[in-house]
Amino acid sequence: MISRLGKKNDGLVADNAPSGQVRVLVVGDSGVGKTSLIHYILHSKPILNARRTVGCSVEVKHIRYPSSTSSSSSAQIGTERDFFVELWDLSGHERYKDCRPLFYSQINGVIFVHDCSQRKTKVSLQKWAAEVAAHGTFSVPMVTFNAAGIPVPYLVIGNKVDIAPKNTGSSGNLVDVARHWVEKQGFLSPGDELPVTQSFPGNGGLDASAIEGHLALDAIQRFFIDLIRRKYFGVDNVKAPLPGWTSPPRSMGPYHSRGASLHDDELDDSYTSSNGQGVLHNPSIMPQETFLASGFPYHHHHPTGAGETHLIARSNSIAKSGGSSWLSDLDFR
Numbered sequence: 288m289i290s291r292l293g294k295k296n297d298g299l300v301a302d303n304a305p306s307g308q309v310r311v312l313v314v315g316d317s318g319v320g321k322t323s324l325i326h327y328i329l330h331s332k333p334i335l336n337a338r339r340t341v342g343c344s345v346e347v348k349h350i351r352y353p354s355s356t357s358s359s360s361s362a363q364i365g366t367e368r369d370f371f372v373e374l375w376d377l378s379g380h381e382r383y384k385d386c387r388p389l390f391y392s393q394i395n396g397v398i399f400v401h402d403c404s405q406r407k408t409k410v411s412l413q414k415w416a417a418e419v420a421a422h423g424t425f426s427v428p429m430v431t432f433n434a435a436g437i438p439v440p441y442l443v444i445g446n447k448v449d450i451a452p453k454n455t456g457s458s459g460n461l462v463d464v465a466r467h468w469v470e471k472q473g474f475l476s477p478g479d480e481l482p483v484t485q486s487f488p489g490n491g492g493l494d495a496s497a498i499e500g501h502l503a504l505d506a507i508q509r510f511f512i513d514l515i516r517r518k519y520f521g522v523d524n525v526k527a528p529l530p531g532w533t534s535p536p537r538s539m540g541p542y543h544s545r546g547a548s549l550h551d552d553e554l555d556d557s558y559t560s561s562n563g564q565g566v567l568h569n570p571s572i573m574p575q576e577t578f579l580a581s582g583f584p585y586h587h588h589h590p591t592g593a594g595e596t597h598l599i600a601r602s603n604s605i606a607k608s609g610g611s612s613w614l615s616d617l618d619f620r
């Protein structure tokens with residue numbers, strides 16, 4: 288990836304080295320799909336064999352800013368800079384509870400993930416928020432603390448909507464869920480037959496291109512760009528809504544004092560985007576608090592033991608160096 292950086296692009300000269308980096312923690316209970324989500328964010332396609340994370344794994348996404356999703360008013364004419372978004376994928380397993388705080392350092396943003404098919408993972412987000420708030424150090428913290436009790440923006444992503452019990456009028460059956468989603472996209476009218484292929488095991492197959500649009504990648508990109516803007520451009524886009532999202536009236540203010548937590552009823556206060564790509568909650572407090580839904584039909588196997596990804600050596604090196612990350616070579620400030 289690094290070799291691609293520094294190319295001239297439409298007459299705009301980018302620096303030879305990335306201009307900076309933001310760090311995003313991705314937390315939530317074991318098995319909610321954090322690794323799978325990160326893979327999708329990076330590669331725009333579902334992962335084939337998600338493996339349980341050992342300790343912590345870090346993936347890096349390259350973003351060119353101003354990008355096509357940034358607002359023109361914020362763009363600096365004639366400049367285009369490269370940034371890295373570090374996605375720190377923390378194992379949700381209890382056995383790593385004690386070592387996790389080692390990774391809660393210099394955080395620019397947090398993505399909380401829960402599994403829509405298991406309500407307790409949503410309730411757990413309060414615990415996760417408290418853990419990050421108690422042990423984290425934050426880069427460019429806000430003066431006030433938000434609903435999660437942390438001083439940096441966060442996203443909440445409800446994953447596995449494909450297998451979650453629905454309040455959408457469908458039965459919760461995978462094919463029904465896919466039909467509902469395809470209808471929302473405008474690909475199908477109610478009553479039309481859902482095109483299925485034999486490529487998807489178990490249910491006779493679903494069209495992959497329809498499935499793969501279920502996470503609002505654009506909203507996530509905006510979140511990353513907002514973090515970059517906060518850190519490097521001093522722009523705090525607290526109240527600006529994402530384009531294409533409608534917002535119901537809401538009385539809650541943008542921030543809560545420290546000690547506040549993510550409440551279940553807040554997580555339930557949902558509405559749907561006008562482009563139908565996801566579910567977004569709490570619009571009045573965007574982008575500090577943005578709620579998305581995602582889900583892709585997966586094979587269900589979550590290997591343990593021998594199948595685990597082995598990143599513990601890297602994790603240890605972070606511990607030994609007293610918090611200075613092996614990713615420090617990516618921090619080009």
Ligand SMILES: Nc1nc2c(ncn2[C@@H]2O[C@H](COP(=O)(O)OP(=O)(O)OP(=O)(O)O)[C@@H](O)[C@H]2O)c(=O)[nH]1
Nearest residue numbers: 317318319320321322323337340379447582583585
């Ligand atoms: N049906 C469905 N399964 C999913 C989805 N996302 C992930 N999975 C499956 O859920 C299991 C766990 O996914 P992971 O991405 O490893 O979960 P994790 O949160 O990283 O888990 P830990 O590493 O233990 O913290 C895997 O079998 C995935 O294939 C989804 O959107 N829908």
